[in-house]
Amino acid sequence: MKQKEEIRCLEYTAAKIRKRLLEIVYKAKAxxxxxxxxxxxxxxxxxxxxxxxxxxxxxxxxxDRFIMSKGHCVEALxxxxxxxxxxxxxxxxxxxxxxxxLAGHPTxxxxxxxxxxxxxxxxxxxxxxxxxxxxxxxxxHKMFVLMGDGEQxxxxxxxxxxxxxxxxxxxxxxxxxxxxxxxSDTTEKVMSLEPMNERWSAFGWDVTxxxxxxxxxxxxxxxxxxxxxxxxxxxxxxxxxxxxxxxMENTLKWHHGIPTQxxxxxxxxxxxxxxxxxxxxxxx
Numbered sequence: 001m002k003q004k005e006e007i008r009c010l011e012y013t014a015a016k017i018r019k020r021l022l023e024i025v026y027k028a029k030a031x032x033x034x035x036x037x038x039x040x041x042x043x044x045x046x047x048x049x050x051x052x053x054x055x056x057x058x059x060x061x062x063x064d065r066f067i068m069s070k071g072h073c074v075e076a077l078x079x080x081x082x083x084x085x086x087x088x089x090x091x092x093x094x095x096x097x098x099x100x101x102l103a104g105h106p107t108x109x110x111x112x113x114x115x116x117x118x119x120x121x122x123x124x125x126x127x128x129x130x131x132x133x134x135x136x137x138x139x140x141h142k143m144f145v146l147m148g149d150g151e152q153x154x155x156x157x158x159x160x161x162x163x164x165x166x167x168x169x170x171x172x173x174x175x176x177x178x179x180x181x182x183x184s185d186t187t188e189k190v191m192s193l194e195p196m197n198e199r200w201s202a203f204g205w206d207v208t209x210x211x212x213x214x215x216x217x218x219x220x221x222x223x224x225x226x227x228x229x230x231x232x233x234x235x236x237x238x239x240x241x242x243x244x245x246x247x248m249e250n251t252l253k254w255h256h257g258i259p260t261q262x263x264x265x266x267x268x269x270x271x272x273x274x275x276x277x278x279x280x281x282x283x284x
Contacts, residue, residue, distance in 0.1 A: 006049070007216045012278045013083060014044040014215065018244045019271040020079045020092075026264045028075075028096020030104065034254035035148060036076030038179040038212070038239040043080045045218045046144060055085035058111045064141050065114045065130055069123020070148035070177065071105040072256075078102055078110070086112030121154025123147060124174055128160045131172040131232075142227065145174045150182030153191040158203070164232035165204030173225060173233045174205075177212065179241035183255050196236055205234045212237030246270060 018040055025031035047053070051064045068077045075095065082092045087102075087110060094100040101109055105118030117123050127145035134141060151157065164172055178196070180187055187193055200207050206229060211217040218237065225233050241255070242248030245267045248257070259267060 007219060008278070010044055010048055010219070011215050012275070013048055014041050015244070015271065015275050015278070017044060017076070017079045017083050019268070019275065020082065021076055022245065022259070022264070022267055022271065024079065024092060024095045025075055026259055027093075029258050030096050031075045031258070032072045032256045033075070033259075034181070034241040034248060034251075034257070035070060035177065035179065036073040037243045037245060037248065038241045039070070039073060039146060039177045039237075040076050040080075040244070041215055041239070042146065042175060042177065042212055042218055042237050043076055045215060045222060046146075047080050047084050049219055050222045051144065052141065053084075053112070055081075055112065058086060062139070062141050065127075065143045067115050067117060067123045067127050067130075067143070067145045068106050068113075069117055069127075069145050070120070070151055071117035071123070072120075073148070074102075074104065074106050077106060077113070081110070081112045084112070086110075120148070120151040121156040124160040124164075125156055127172055127174065128164050128167075128169065131164070131169040132167055134171055135167070135169070141171075143169075143172045145172070147174060147176050148182070149176055149178045149180065149187050149193060150190070152176065152187070152193050152196075161200065161203040161205065161232075168230040169232045170206075170227050170229050173222075173235065175235045175237055177239055178236050179239045179243075181241045181250070181252055181255065185252065200234045200236075204231060206231040207234045207236065209236045209238065212239035213243050244271070244274070 025033045053063050054060050081087050095102045106113045123145050127143045131143045208221045210221045248254040
C-alpha cells in the first residue's frame with residue numbers, strides 16, 4: 001500500500017510539473033514542449049524518488065549527478081528543479097525574458113545543473129568521464145544521463161557506450177527517452193535505431209525497457225538497478241511525445257511548437273481536470 005501511495009504521489013507531482021511546463025513555454029513563446037512532456041515522468045521519478053540531491057546544498061559531497069543530454073528540452077528540467085526547490089518560481093517566470101539566467105539549454109549557472117549541455121551526443125561522454133572519476137576516487141555516488149532518441153544518431157554516443165563497458169561503469173545509468181519522433185520525422189525514417197535493446201546489449205550494457213508513460217514501470221526499473229554487476233545500465237523509456245496533453249500527443253509539430261491561445265486554454269483545462277482527479281493534495 002505504501003508503494004502504491006508513493007506512485008500516486010509521483011504521478012501527482014508529474015501532473016503539477018506538466019502544467020507548469022505548459023505555462024512557461026506559452027509565456028516565453030519558445031521551447032521544446034513535446035520532448036519535455038515525454039520525459040517528465042522520468043524526471044519526476046529521478047528527482048523525487050531516486051537521486052540523492054539536496055536543493056539546500058546543490059554541491060553537497062556525495063550527491064548523485066544528473067545530466068540532461070537532450071538539452072533542448074531544458075524547460076522540463078527547469079520545472080522539475082523548481083518543484084524540488086533548487087530554483088524559485090520568480091526565477092522560472094523569467095524564462096524567455098531578455099538577459100534571464102535561464103538559457104535555452106542547461107547551464108551550470110543554474111542551481112542543480114551539473115553540466116552545460118546542448119550539443120547532442122555529448123552528455124553520455126561527460127557521464128562516462130564523471131563515472132570513471134568516481135571509480136578512481138572510490139566514491140559511491142551515481143551518474144544519470146537522459147538522452148533523446150533522435151540523439152542516438154550521433155557517433156559520440158557509441159564511443160561513450162564502448163568506453164563505459166570497457167571500464168565496467170556500473171555506477172552509470174543512461175536513459176533514452178524513446179518517443180519515436182525528432183525534429184524532421186520519425187526516428188526510424190531519419191536513422192533507424194531498432195533493434196535498440198540488442199544494439200546496446202551487444203555493447204555490454206545491462207538493458208531494461210520500461211513504459212515511460214507509466215510511473216510504476218519507471219520506478220520499478222530504477223529500484224532494481226544492480227550497481228555492483230560490473231556493467232553500465234541503460235533504461236529504454238518508451239514514451240509518447242507530448243504525453244499528457246491530447247492535442248500534442250504523438251504529433252511531429254510539437255517538437256518545438258508553441259500553442260495558440262485557444263490551444264493553451266484547451267490544454268490547461270485538460271491538465272486541471274487531471275490534477276483534480278487526484279481529489280486531494282499530495283506531497284512527494
